[in-house]
Amino acid sequence: MLSRFASLQRAVPLLSAAAPRRFYHPNVIDHYERPRNVGLLDKKSSSVGTGLVGAPACGDVMQLQVDVDENGRIRDAKFKTFGCGSAIASSSLATEWIIGKSLDEAAAIKNSDIAKELCLPPVKLHCSMLAEEAIKKALSDYEKKQAALKAASA
């Protein structure tokens, strides 16, 4: 089973001999082998929102961060996911999609869109749900920070 960190460092072979390729859609494998936007943004920065979510069933952890500019557009997004290939691909795709979008547009992204793009099987649908939740949490975190700043400067 594809199960490792979303990181550019590879400590283990990408696909163990025991993981049959045919069970993972090429889109998912693509995101696993060439993940986009892996990394961290400065949590303390006022323009950064962080969303940390988890899936009880598999013990996965997914972090998605956004960097928002003065016009309310997402200028950068990074993710770090510790979990299966589908979870990594879902969060990788999510960051790809939200960069350049407004907060409202990003909030409108549905887990079903992610699942469709990656052709996720039913047993992995919760990974796309996790990614949608991560986006929303990151946006919400950013908005809380902004509200706190406004209150402080008022």
Add this chain to the structure above:
Amino acid sequence: MIPGTGRLVAMRAGMALRLLRVGSAAPALRPRCLVAHGRPSGLSFQMTAGRLFSSATPPGPGTVCWGCGTALAPGSHQCGACARINPQLPLTGEPCPFEVLGLATSPPGAAFDVDLRALRSLFLEQQMLMHPDRLAGAGAHLTPAQVEYSERLSKAVTEAHRVLRDPVQRAFALLRAHGHPIDDGTTNVDSELLMLAFMAQETIESGDPDEMNDLAAENDQRTQEDLEHFRASLAANDLEQAQKVALRLRYWQTITNGLREKQDI
């Protein structure tokens, strides 16, 4: 005395090799003394074989044992007379590991305290009875369906043993048996737990040996502590609290596995 030993040993002695024992309500079937080859004493093998394997169609579920012809208790895989596994009964879905090995799931506190040595003996006994090689070796001509069934049953027993041997996996199986699986969507994962899990995963990713050792020690300790909390919740019959604790155990276990994987490289 290790808790749970008495119960399991008594189970072994009295009702040794029954597969499906539905709590204490099951009738007390007493298998006749098993001789080494698994055939009931007093019945000639020729008689048995002739009666059963001459017919074209195998017996249907819940009727008679294909080994000795004794009427089967409804819902039981195993003959009360000769203790043979009956291949016509379905083994569908994901069988509960407790059920497969004939262990009670209630009361939850007692069910969780499994004596590992007794469990292993139980597992070996079950395998000796039903392993496909053994069944075929008894001289019986098994149909392909019977062989396939015995293989599936054998796998189910192996898997059940694997799950029940590990306290964390056992905890999940017990909760599932009681209708409170950790992934039923009722528990939200606590943010602090997530942060701990995330930082632990980053430590594993870094590969720093000292940090990983510290993490391993810390993780082992909180696993043990949470197992105690789990036991306490079961004793108090608070399954919702047990579920919350099991969720934490899930994350600690993912970290344990991650550390092991990393250290094997």
